[in-house]
Amino acid sequence: MTETSLDELGPVDFVIVEFPAGESNFTGEMASELLSLVDTGTIRIIDLLVLTKDADGALDAIELSDLEDVGELVRLEADLAEMLAEEDVVHLAEAMDPGSTAGVIIYENLWAAPFASAARRAGGQLIANGRIPIQAILAAVEADEALETVGG
Amino acid sequence: MPVRAARVGRRGVIGAPVAKAAVVAKAVTPGPSPVAKAAVVTAAVTPGRGRRRF
Numbered sequence: 001m002t003e004t005s006l007d008e009l010g011p012v013d014f015v016i017v018e019f020p021a022g023e024s025n026f027t028g029e030m031a032s033e034l035l036s037l038v039d040t041g042t043i044r045i046i047d048l049l050v051l052t053k054d055a056d057g058a059l060d061a062i063e064l065s066d067l068e069d070v071g072e073l074v075r076l077e078a079d080l081a082e083m084l085a086e087e088d089v090v091h092l093a094e095a096m097d098p099g100s101t102a103g104v105i106i107y108e109n110l111w112a113a114p115f116a117s118a119a120r121r122a123g124g125q126l127i128a129n130g131r132i133p134i135q136a137i138l139a140a141v142e143a144d145e146a147l148e149t150v151g152g
Numbered sequence: 153m154p155v156r157a158a159r160v161g162r163r164g165v166i167g168a169p170v171a172k173a174a175v176v177a178k179a180v181t182p183g184p185s186p187v188a189k190a191a192v193v194t195a196a197v198t199p200g201r202g203r204r205r206f
Contacts, residue, residue, distance in 0.1 A: 016170065061155045085162035086155050094169035106165075133173070134193055141196045 007120065010113030011129070012046065014106045016092050021099035031073045034105070038076070045076050047083045047106040053096045061089045 037043045050062040064070060065077055083106050084092075096102050119126075 014166070018172075059153045061153065061159075063156055082156065082158050083165060084159060085164040086153070086160045088164040088166040089153065089155055089159070091164065091166040091169045095172040097172075137193050137196050138189060141192050 008113055008117050010044075010109040010111070010116055012106065012108050014092075014104065016051075016095060016102050016104045018096055018100050018102040020097060021101075024101065028071060030103075031071055035072055035075065042109075042111050043107040044110055045079065045105055045107050046081045047104075048073075048076060048080060049084060049089070049104045051089065051093055051096065051102045051104060053093055053098055053100055053102075055098050057098055059089065059093050 034045070038045060048064050050064075050067060052060045052062070054060075064073060064080065084104070092102075092104055116126075
């Protein structure tokens with residue numbers, strides 16, 4: 001990657017979505033929505049793996065190219081960068097329950113790249129970022145309501 | 153653990169074991185129905201709500 005393209009790189013995130021044993025219901029909708037995000041330039045998929053953890057905790061990491069019947073997802077194969085290392089697979093799988101299957105994607109937030117690039121050009125440095133869980137918002141709302149009740 | 157050879161022996165990017173995120177469906181029970189709680193959260197992120205009191 002050149003210096004110019006690095007400067008234009010958007011934030012890179014990962015998500016891991018677990019499907020407990022016997023609870024998956026793949027209709028192709030997830031793949032369709034993921035491809036929609038790619039096709040509209042919202043994100044770029046950097047890496048994609050399917051992880052399985054058996055009842056004894058043994059892991060397997062399956063590449064997109066090794067999966068059967070991936071349908072339209074096959075379009076992503078050529079652009080994957082295999083960023084995840086073996087140790088990443090182990091770290092990610094820590095969150096999985098035995099007997100489950102999980103999909104992992106690493107993706108660049110293309111939608112955020114112009115703003116991030118502008119912030120860097122302005123001398124800004126990212127010092128923190130994160131996601132606010134819905135549970136935290138809910139707890140805050142409930143705490144507000146409790147205060148209002150006490151305050152009468 | 154079987155992984156593609158290209159992934160072996162490389163420095164990782166995740167950094168530390170990942171903890172399972174709380175599941176929203178579990179977090180909103182018991183109490184009012186999940187639908188009712190979802191409405192509360194939606195209201196919380198509606199423009200103009202203004203909960204700050206410094």
